[in-house]
Amino acid sequence: MSGLGDAHVVVVGLGTSGRAAVDVLTTLGARVTGVDRSEAAVEAARAALGSRVELLAAADDAALADAVLAAGADLAVVSPGVPATSPLLTRAQAAGLPCWSEVELAWQVQQTATTTAPAWLTLTGTNGKTTTVGMLSSILTAAGLRAPAVGNVGTPVVQVVADGGVDALAVELSSFQLHLTHSVAPEASVCLNVAPDHIDWHGSFAAYRDAKARVYERTRKACVYTDATTRAMVEQADVAEGARAVGTVLGTPAVGELGIVEDVLCDRAFEPRRQTTAASLATLADLAHLAPLPGGQVPGHVVADALAAAALARAHGVPAAAVTAGLRAYDGGRHRIELVTTRGDVTWIDDSKATNAHAARASLAALPAGRGVWVAGGLAKGATFDELVRDVADRLRAVVLIGVDRAPLREALARHAPDVPVTEVEAGDTGEVMTHAVSAAARLARPGDTVLLAPACASMDQFASYGARGDAFAAAVRALPGEPA
Known part of the structure; x- marks a missing residue:
């Protein structure tokens, strides 16, 4: 491969960064094949990219690896959605196929x-x-x-x-x-x-x-x-x-x-x-x-x-x-310790970007002792929460659990904060989950308290992103009866 313009490149993952990679590579003259595990993503890419590239859908990780290696490409630009332990990356390494991130591609283009x-x-x-x-x-x-x-x-x-x-x-x-x-x-x-x-x-x-x-x-x-x-x-x-x-x-x-x-x-x-x-x-x-x-x-x-x-x-x-x-x-950005409103002397904070225990601890530790109603849960990604709960138990008045992985948080709370009341929102109706969670938090909060959405978990179990989760929280808070301060 003498240069990107002479290369056959497989772009794996056709989301925003993948489509940008295709755009830049085709402009440079590369031959590009795009592959995604989602048929919908392939169709969206076809609508956006037209006939400039060959587009393929793969049913699962094994099929994805088969499609990429069968393409006979010089290089693969791989989405962050493909894990390090995936068949694609392990087989590509064995086959000697170079794999780059979109960031690496950008650096090479800059050179x-x-x-x-x-x-x-x-x-x-x-x-x-x-x-x-x-x-x-x-x-x-x-x-x-x-x-x-x-x-x-x-x-x-x-x-x-x-x-x-x-x-x-x-x-x-x-x-x-x-x-x-x-x-x-x-x-x-x-x-x-x-x-x-x-x-x-x-x-x-x-x-x-x-x-x-x-x-x-x-x-x-x-x-x-x-x-x-x-x-x-x-x-x-x-x-x-x-x-x-x-x-x-x-x-x-x-x-x-x-x-x-x-x-x-x-x-x-x-x-x-x-x-x-x-x-x-x-x-x-x-x-x-x-x-x-x-x-x-x-x-x-x-x-x-x-x-x-x-x-x-x-x-x-x-x-x-x-x-x-x-x-x-600097305005602080969305969903990171973002004030939603104050109602009845209760402060509502959206920290949906706290997608792991380390981030949630930082916000919870800043609350006054015993004045926090914590809305937590989501996709735990194999994490445990004993250290987090032990560190912040004195900050909590109550906890509202959401998400599909409530058990690790529930069990940690039982071990390290047994006197803190816990309300669980069933995971079945994802469209109403935040409405139910906010209603429960409003019942539990007292004047001077803070209701803090700091999930300590990823959002993909019930929401499209942590941003969508934060937006749903804010909308449910604003829909509560009564006027905000």
């Missing part, structure tokens, strides 16, 4: 462009990715740069790279994308945190952790770490000569770190006088609009995300004033 290539600032983590990438894009924009958030959010990165006209890219990367990303060389990178998640996709926690660690590979300027685990990842990474290790801490920073002194976020890593002074980047007041939970304190995980975003931006040379302006301008 062939004749225009100046934008810098990539990459980030991953079990939680906080979307908040951090939004903050980063906002900071870069405040510095006068054209710097969209891409990757696991927004427009597919391959489309953005092909269209051009950007100065830098704030790139959110999931472990699924990193698994098949082989040559990206970011200017700066960070793994925010690692906690058990997506074990079913990767096959083990070790494989999941190793995928996250790939974010640091080939980094050219700064590898940002947040704790001992991510620091070890940096130390083990194969990075460009001269790349620095930069830490972030929720306390006074040492030389080479960003941190917080009293209420000031500050930089002793990129500040030229860092041996004796720290550059002031922002204050907690600049993040106050991201603190909707009772008490008004900015949650620690929000501060941590802001420090990580600031570190990536500072590695790109952004001035301190742009960090301040960008954090002030």
Whole structure:
């Protein structure tokens, strides 16, 4: 394969990123075959792409592997929906067929462009990715740069790279994308945190952790770490000569770190006088609009995300004033500790994006003791919840369980919070599940309480996405009788 324009490429998965990959590849002159396990996805792609590509439907994972390997292609661009343990990836590896993520394809397309290539600032983590990438894009924009958030959010990165006209890219990367990303060389990178998640996709926690660690590979300027685990990842990474290790801490920073002194976020890593002074980047007041939970304190995980975003931006040379302006301008995004309304002195918060225990813990821990009505449950993905429930039991007044995997949460609550009342919403009628859950929560809540949707589970059992789940929660809250505050 001398170049993408000469290649026969199989694009596996014909969702948004897959169709973008097809568009770019056919524009480059590649011969493309598209494959999906969903007949509906194939038909939608046929309507969107016309006769430019051959499109095939595969009934199951084995048929998908058969179709891809039978195509005789030079390369496969594989959707994150195909697990690392799938027959396709294991058989492709055995057959010597290169498999790329759409992110890897974007990087390869960028290398062939004749225009100046934008810098990539990459980030991953079990939680906080979307908040951090939004903050980063906002900071870069405040510095006068054209710097969209891409990757696991927004427009597919391959489309953005092909269209051009950007100065830098704030790139959110999931472990699924990193698994098949082989040559990206970011200017700066960070793994925010690692906690058990997506074990079913990767096959083990070790494989999941190793995928996250790939974010640091080939980094050219700064590898940002947040704790001992991510620091070890940096130390083990194969990075460009001269790349620095930069830490972030929720306390006074040492030389080479960003941190917080009293209420000031500050930089002793990129500040030229860092041996004796720290550059002031922002204050907690600049993040106050991201603190909707009772008490008004900015949650620690929000501060941590802001420090990580600031570190990536500072590695790109952004001035301190742009960090301040960008954090002030960042609106927090949807479904991440989002205030829905206040009714009868009860606060309703949508944190549907808390799709695992680590994320749910961050929100629940910020509640006053005994004042939380927790709406939880969904698709557990093999997770357990004992540690989560043990850590937040003192925050709970009551729990409302939804979803098909209620048993792991129910059993953890029985073991570690036996005095907290639990109401279960049967999984049968998915169209009404959130109406029933919100009604139950409204009956359980008392003035001064917070009803928090922080499911600790994925949404695909009953909703199209975590966004659809959050929207359903908000709609059900707004439909409650009485006027909001």
